[in-house]
Amino acid sequence: xxxxxxxxxxxxxxxxVVHAVSYRATIExxxxxxxxxxxxxxxxxxxxxxxxxxxxxxxxxxxxFLLDPTEKGHFAKGAMLVSEAPPWRxxxxxxxxxPVKAVKSxxxxxxxxxxxxxxxxxxxxxxxxFTTETWxxxxxxxxxxxxxxxxxxxxxxxxxxxxxxxxxxYRQVARTAVLFPPGEWRLSDSTRERLDLIILYIxxxxxxxxxxxxxxxxxxxxxxxxxxxxxxxxxxxxxxxVKNGLSDxxxxxxxxxxxxxxxxxxxxxxxxxxRRVTIRLEKE
Numbered sequence: 020x021x022x023x024x025x026x027x028x029x030x031x032x033x034x035x036v037v038h039a040v041s042y043r044a045t046i047e048x049x050x051x052x053x054x055x056x057x058x059x060x061x062x063x064x065x066x067x068x069x070x071x072x073x074x075x076x077x078x079x080x081x082x083x084f085l086l087d088p089t090e091k092g093h094f095a096k097g098a099m100l101v102s103e104a105p106p107w108r109x110x111x112x113x114x115x116x117x118p119v120k121a122v123k124s125x126x127x128x129x130x131x132x133x134x135x136x137x138x139x140x141x142x143x144x145x146x147x148x149f150t151t152e153t154w155x156x157x158x159x160x161x162x163x164x165x166x167x168x169x170x171x172x173x174x175x176x177x178x179x180x181x182x183x184x185x186x187x188x189y190r191q192v193a194r195t196a197v198l199f200p201p202g203e204w205r206l207s208d209s210t211r212e213r214l215d216l217i218i219l220y221i222x223x224x225x226x227x228x229x230x231x232x233x234x235x236x237x238x239x240x241x242x243x244x245x246x247x248x249x250x251x252x253x254x255x256x257x258x259x260x261v262k263n264g265l266s267d268x269x270x271x272x273x274x275x276x277x278x279x280x281x282x283x284x285x286x287x288x289x290x291x292x293x294r295r296v297t298i299r300l301e302k303e
Contacts, residue, residue, distance in 0.1 A: 043164035051173035060180035091125025102140035204251035237290035246276035
């Protein structure tokens with residue numbers, strides 16, 4: 020459906036140019052800045068008198084783009100996103116990327132596929148441009164363009180930043196559950212891989228001060244045996260952490276047997292979810 024509408028939308032966008040209030044950085048003002056770490060890469064661009072444009076690539080996630088206006092009411096109805104030629108490159112065709120919805124805080128949050136299309140356009144010297152129907156409630160259209168001037172050098176640094184991001188972020192490892200087969204406490208290869216990611220993250224984030232390891236079982240068998248089994252499961256995870264470089268002082272190990280199921284032990288699938296060790300990270 021959207022593909023069939025593209026020619027109509029492009030004609031509409033072209034017709035709005037002469038009746039629009041436009042914001043973009045001039046050649047002299049266009050600048051790109053990179054904030055770089057192993058946790059996040061942010062490539063940002065100031066749009067004078069309007070706000071800020073930011074590509075954000077967080078560890079363990081895909082890139083997205085945020086258009087953050089100083090005044091938040093502009094995009095209540097969303098916007099249409101295209102790539103178009105700058106004024107000094109006339110004759111190049113405008114290409115539709117797609118419609119973008121505003122988030123509750125008033126920004127435009129452009130998801131991965133469109134954000135990648137924007138990066139590709141900027142690398143080619145084109146301007147990703149957002150158009151919406153009203154400007155301050157007037158009949159005039161609002162057009163906001165992201166300048167490609169001085170983009171490529173910053174983009175090269177951005178690519179280097181992305182290459183050294185950690186494979187996971189804090190949200191992805193702060194709460195983890197690893198599962199065990201019935202009666203088992205030894206670590207599987209997949210569990211070791213998951214624990215390795217947690218260890219890697221902790222070693223690189225000094226704000227993580229505590230690790231809580233809690234062993235659990237399902238309700239099959241005798242209660243004392245289940246308590247012992249949950250203890251073995253918790254201890255084997257803690258031992259793996261310590262042997263791979265985490266301080267024994269930061270890890271708290273607990274075991275609970277069958278006392279705290281996450282779901283009722285009424286089916287095979289539910290019992291599988293209850294045979295677990297949970298790992299919880301706490302920052303300072």
